Amino acid sequence: NAGVTQTPKFQVLKTGQSMTLQCAQDMNHEYMSWYRQDPGMGLRLIHYSVGAGITDQGEVPNGYNVSRSTTEDFPLRLLSAAPSQTSVYFCASSLGRHSGNTIYFGEGSWLTVV
């Protein structure tokens, strides 16, 4: 049982480059989300999806784009990387947004923008 899988684990980008962080879950979860974790700031929600074809903005969406074409996959795109986007990114999933079920996290993607 793979759970939530994120790739890549580490990435270094130059300012202005674009890239996609991949996230996949094999638990048939409806709700998926992306967070970033920064020292002193805790985890902040970037974007989330309540099901295939439906996405919405979280607390810090600027500079990021998402899509949800399948239940399993929820990629996060950085359109034009900036040093302020240097962070650790976590993908998470749960059975439903308003359910009382546990939320599962991926292992994280460490991104450095130089």
Place this chain on the structure above:
Amino acid sequence: KQEVTQIPAALSVPEGENLVLNCSFTDSAIYNLQWFRQDPGKGLTSLLLIQSSQREQTSGRLNASLDKSSGRSTLYIAASQPGDSATYLCAVKGHSGANSKLTFGKGITLSVRP
């Protein structure tokens, strides 16, 4: 806006000690509260989830309590072990609308000395 506070930011205890980690939140209208563990370089692992109608949950040496009216939760760890060393985060989920997202505290980094 919901705010979640965890104090202190770091804690060091000798092995075998029973300890309590605190979490406070400003808006008592929550759907549930979760405690997570995060090991260095890893994602978050859910430890305990307490629904708003519940007072406590137990799993092994862990016990989490919830007092909605006072906006507090505690995570009790019995007979602490060096393997318990990690960062512990609490997160609250609101009921609906703008407050339905998961709001995280910044975590308490626990070190259990052999």
